[in-house]
Amino acid sequence: MSHTATSMHGGNISVIGAAETTEIGSLPHMSMLDLHADAALNALADAGLTIADIDGVATAGPMALEVSHHLGINPRWVDGTMVGGGSFMLLVRHAAAAIAAGAATTVLITHGESGRSRIGMNAWERSPESFVGQFELPYGAEFPYTTFTVPALRFLHERGMSPDDLATVVLAQREWSAKNPRALKRDIITRDEVMNAPMVAYPFTKEMCCVVTDGGGALILTSAERAADLPVGDRAVYLLGSGEATEAPLVSQMTETGSFHAFRRSSAEAFSTAGLDHADIDHLMIYDAFAHLPLYGLEDLGFVARGESAAFIAEGHTIPGGRLPMNTNGGGLAYTHTGMYGMFAIQEAIRQLRGEAAAQVPDVRTSFVQGVGFYFASGASLIFSNQRP
């Protein structure tokens, strides 16, 4: 095949297949790898392609070669970049770079995780000799809810906010999940119910923490040129810009506790590579394992000024009918969260841009997707559009 290197951005690369596992929730009859496979087969059907069309495979969790072999694919390009639950945002941009460079033609990106049932999962153990093992685990900063959450009070304190503002995030996202039959939590609840829910790790009540589920998702990327020749070409979604950044693997070593600089750096690169500004964004997904992340995200991505995130949500700008619809599947807090939620944020962006979302936002042309990973260790940003520039 002939190939001329092109830009990975600017709409040259497209998503032509996107699907989640047939079911999400509690799936004790499926192993982790079968969740990858179920999502992959659904995405292939969505794209009208077969296994034989895939020459690149990327995943995070299991090795890409495990997923490739499981599916019967012998790829000429693989990527297993693992930076936590937001890895899939990086894999999209790595796949775009590979396609643009001619290293792969059609890339499959998979996620599957038996986060609730723990079937066929690889062990996740951290050595007592690791720096996390020496300097964080002895203090009980061991689980997501006692580690990822620790910076939140600093964020709130520096802005004169309170735990009540975490509840605001939960309430806004329930406005979306209430419209989504696949969401795990669909009940509209009150502020008192959020604040008085069982305490998990103060200031986080149970409602401010993500759900824990089984599920998966898969994406298929190829060049916009090739997409145009496919029967599903009119449903293609284009990558306009992207960015990735990493910070500290220890939460205590964040550059700034009350602001996530990896969010700032990855989003700035995404905007600059897309040649877009915040006002150009119609739809926003911010990875929300816990309720403080959309607050960090809105501010660090620059959609609002410092200290304005909670008021922006409270004023209704991110709920149905608002000017910046955010986490429109209900998010990790209400829709689903397998452990590495990033894939689901991307899937919702694709659905919105195709006009196929459960809670469809009218006239979406652009979507910004922000990932986070290994607590506050990595960030990656994607800007998609349903129109090729």
Added chain:
Amino acid sequence: MTFNLPKATPETAHFWNEVKKGRLTLPYCLDTGQYFFYPRSFSPFTGSRNVEWRQTSGKATLHSYVINHRPLPGRDVISPVIALVKLAEGPVLMSNIVDIEPDPAQLNLDMPLNVKFVQIEGVTVPVFAPEGA
């Protein structure tokens, strides 16, 4: 019941040996005049090996925290208050706050703290207590 016990590596051994003696000693970058954490044999600010160990004052402020209400069954904890403390010398450390009720009304951000050393299963670790406690 069991703790997650830390295990020293060559670059952190001096830190843990000092902790055992009741001293909080951190690496210091001689080029930039800054302490850094966690320990390594070079400066993460400059990449220079021009570093030395310096004992800190043990003074800190409460930078952020959570109060864990969901301890893992069978896991021992020093305190349910899992905190970031900001040392007077600059670095931020994960630690526990002891000698205080796990009560948000008493745990005020920026309150002054002092280092304290506790033994867990024979291993000494630094924790922090309110000044004067």
